[in-house]
Amino acid sequence: MFKKILFATTGTPSCDAAARVAFEMAKRYNTELFIINIFGIPSRSFSQVITDLRTGDEIDLHDDQLAKIKNKLERRYKQQIRDYNTPHEIVLTDGIPHTEILRAARKNEIDLIVMGARTSTQENTGAVNRHIVGRTLQSVARSARCPVLIIGRAAASFWGGISNIVFGTDFSKGSNQAFEFAFNLTKMFNASLHIFHAIDISSGPFEFTKNQEVIEDRIREVRGMIRKRYISKMEGYNDYEIDVWEGIPYVEIVKYARESFADLIVMAHHTKKMAPPEESVFGSNVEQVVLRSNAPVISVNHPARQKKIDNQ
Amino acid sequence: MDKNIFCTPNPVNDKEALDALLRDKRGQQYYDEMKRLKVDTAALQKLLNDTCRSRIRTWLEICAHCGMCADACAFYLSNDKNPEQVPSYKIQSTLGEIVRQKGNVDNAFMRYAMDVAWGKCTCCNRCSLYCPFGIDMGVLMSYLRGLLFSQGFVPWEMKIGSGMHRIFRAQMDVTVEDWVDTCEWMIEEYEDEWPNLKIPVDKKNADIMYTVNAREAKHYPDDIAEAALLFSIAGENWTVPSEGWEETSLAMFAGDWEGAQLQVKSVYDAMDRLKPKRMVVTECGHAYRATVIEGPYWAGLKSGKTPVTTLHYVEWVAEALRSGRLKIDPAKKIKEPVTYHDSCNYIRNGGLSHIGREIMSYIAEDFREMTPNGDHNFCCGGGGGLNGIGKYRQERNTGQKVKRDQILATGAKLVITPCHNCWDAIRDLEETYKIGIRWSFLKPLLLDMVIVPEHMKPKEE
Amino acid sequence: MYNLLTGPLAWISFLIFFIGILIRSSLYIKGLDSNIDRVTYRVNTLFGIKEAVRSIFFWLIPFSTRGWRTQPVMTLLFFIFHISLLASTLFLKAHNMILQERWGFCIITIPNVVSDYLTIAVIVTASILIIRRIKLPQVKILTKRSDYLILIISIAPFLTGFLAFHQFGHYTFWMLTHIISGELLLIVIPFTKLSHSFLFFLTRAQLGMDYGIKRGGMKRQKGMAW
Ligand code: SF4
Ligand code: SF4
Ligand code: SF4
DSSP: OOSEEEEEEOSSGGGHHHHHHHHHHHHHTTOEEEEEEEEEEEOSTTSSEEEETTTOOEEEOSHHHHHHHHHHHHHHTHHHHHHHOOOEEEEEEESOHHHHHHHHHHHTTOSEEEEETTSSOOTTSOHHHHHHHTTHHHHHHHHOSSOEEEEOSGGGOOOSOOOEEEEEOOOSHHHHHHHHHHHHHHHHHTOEEEEEEEEEOSSSOHHHHHOHHHHHHHHHHHHHHHHHHTGGGSTTOOOEEEEEEEEOHHHHHHHHHHHTTOSEEEEOOOOOTTOOGGGOHHHHHHHHHHHHOSSOEEEOOOSHHHHHHHHO | OOOOSSSSSSOOOSHHHHHHHHHSGGGHHHHHHHTTOOOOHHHHHHHHHHHOOHHHHHHHHHOOOOOTTGGGOHHHHHTTTOGGGOHHHHHIIIIIHHHHTTTOOOHHHHHHHHHHHHHSOOOOOGGGGTSTTOOOHHHHHHHHHHHHHHHTOOOHHHHHHHHHHHHHSSSSSOOHHHHHHHHHHHHHHHTTTOTTOOOOBSOTTOSEEEEBOHHHHHTOHHHHHHHHHHHHHTTOOEEBOSSSOBOOOHHHHHTOHHHHHHHHHHHHHHHHHHOOSEEEEOSOHHHHIIIIIIHHHHTTOTTSSOSSEEEEHHHHHHHHHHHTSSOBOGGGSEEEEEEEOOOTTTTTTTOOHHHHHHHHHHHEEEEEOOSSOGGGOOOOSOGGGGGGOGGGHHHHHHHTHHHHHHHHHHTOSEEEOOSHHHHHHHHHHHHHHOOOOEEEOHHHHHHHHBOOOGGGSOOOO | OHHHIIIIIHHHHHHHHHHHHHHHHHHHHHHOOIIIIIOOTTSSHHHHHHHHHHHHHHHHSTTOSHHHHHOHHHHHHHHHHHHHHHHHHHSOHHHHHHHHHHHSOOOOOOOHHHHHHHHHHHHHHHHHHHHHHHHOHHHHTTOOHHHHHHHHHHHHHHHHHHHHHTTOSOHHHHHHHHHHHHHHHHHHGGGSGGGHHHHHHHHHHHHHHIIIIISSTTTOSSSOOO
């Protein structure tokens, strides 16, 4: 299922949890592992000086400096490299992080991107750069042609026997891809699939919050939709559950995941490329879930590379 | 005495030399070597004889030393009216001296001249509007830069920049393959939301050939996609050339006239090859200046014009909005106070001041002018290559104070900067002075506001 | 002495003055080069001429350019100095009498009191210009000894003429120095910074053409906002 994994890291402790998972998976599935570090963003026009993403310091772009950064990265993951003994390639580059991550994923035909939730939102970065780096996770999850595994909390850094997979849907196009992926994983691990939807009562019409009957009607309706859209495609696989709750979606899904002992959450991250933040409700949900959940989250949005894998 | 390796009068013409130069961190060795770089006075004299004609000589001679140009210069004002920043002084103490001495100047003098030419002047040409004789220190500085470049007295980054153009025909190491690949990538990126998006490469006889700034391919590929989207929404028949796609010119900033010529010729060749009706250049000021205003002269075109009519991006936007090919959703106009930074290179030196205003009238509800503006605007402080020169970083930062105060006086928190250099400079200005502003090109703002025709929307399931 | 000065020497100085102007102007124009200056003087010339005329016109009218408006004191000084200087010289009764006598024509004249005040204005504004050179750091840094010298050469005829007219001390002495300094001024004009008196029109026209032909002239809506 995974042949090439791209692990995007800042090389700081905030990515350690993600690193564990990345190395673990690379070993387990015997994949090629690419480690990408975007160490600085261009900030001095065309000059060779760039701004360190973490400290806001200036760094110079030249071979010695690159060697140093590479060295630091290797030291940070020395343990993993030794333990897992996985072949890996380190990609160092400057640029806008999400642009470079996506560029590398495309170029190397990556099957899975692994990143920490705070991969790039370090507190120290100058105010000026924050609006760029703050978007990294969102932009990567939205645009990547492969699933993106996001490790938010140390507790989520587990990838082993997977027996419960939660698939959170919002019925978007992206969710269809996410479902396909979740189902494939379910089969692979022989796990049980928990299909979940949360009716958003925080932003819905007024009577929603008022009238429980309206909500319950809606719940019945949604269950129908789930059967029609997803269960029908499960070829008789019957280790599944359907649950529809009401509330604030990201809160509900985190609670639900905890209750169902989820080892993994799969969701779509379908914010529009250019949508203003307030419209990207479910998109920001993914980030919220990542930050709150004890399970790793995989965001799937696009069919492109996914299809290829199915064909193999 | 050691031989100079990096700092020589010869321009960088091959990749090896470029890489070596890049490895010299911040040009330490380069600047060290510069201290012992010999001035070839005979060559300098010959160059003066060949190129220093009546216009420049007369300007230098009749300057009445009246000081009326002083207040015109953002650097003078930003540096607490330090008399050494008076435009006339800057040019008389450098180029004036070289001409008077007929090229008999020494190494220390040349290094001083370099400090002035790149550290104290962005070639914004504002002073030319304040001198009663119309003496244009921007033009003179640019000429001086050419002299300095020919002798090798040029800031490290400028030498690299000129080398990039000579080697890659782009200001950064972006090859033709990288460029075309980036276009393809952007289509993939956007195909979900914009299923019909195309970036036609090398299409012949299109209405518009679009050219960009290499930074877009290198760091900001979304910019290319945004341009593609707006062209498609407006229903344009457009294309990008696979070769000759880059229209910026660090060579111009460097005073490398040969490199500048090579660069613009690549664009003009693309015009000849693809025969578009018009060319549109991206939101970049100096690129427009280089390719459209100065370029024809470098390339020896007698008409003084590009082979096909060329528009700056703002002209295209104004045209599309005027004709209704781009329609703005009235509800989505910019509501907050917003101001527009006039780029010297296509406003004062390109005559497009009214275009900026026209665009703002379509898209903003509370447009606030800076004072002064239009042809009389102040430079952001980052022009003329200053944005990227480490040696003169501090000078650049200080020079931005005037722009900072201008922006603050408008009360707007959003600054529209349809120029890559200015965009960079305003960002840096925020970084240095933290005045709480945002800055943007036109493209992303327009995409937020424009009414998308049905056929471009993805089909809902 | 008087005859020599107002006869052959006057002829010579006027000749030098006019021929000097002619030569320098034509050299200037000849030295313009479309390729080197990067302005196609011969293509789209009309756009250039239009802006050249505007460029000269606006700069000749007080407070009509932004440059003049932003420096009102200097503007007043500048215009009072130059207008007084030209008017008091050209329209002075005595000068016109000589013209009539020698060459048989004259320009309009103004009453002597007016000339007198104009002369005083020249001397006063020139003095302020000198003080300005000493006091203002942005002017001081530009100033060379030759700038003072030129200013002195320029106002010497006015000072001496004034003294002669009011018969302070020795009239003939002041009269002769007046003529000598006047002729000296004519002779140095073409060869010094004072050549700006006519080159002003050419450099302004050049910049006008530059903006008019090349730098946006054909796209600018209302012409350059000088
Ligand atoms: S061109 Fe601009 S930066 Fe240079 S001296 Fe003139 S006003 Fe100052
Ligand atoms: S305003 Fe013109 S004449 Fe006066 S000092 Fe400046 S450049 Fe010289
Ligand atoms: S960077 Fe912008 S404002 Fe500054 S000189 Fe260039 S065009 Fe002008």
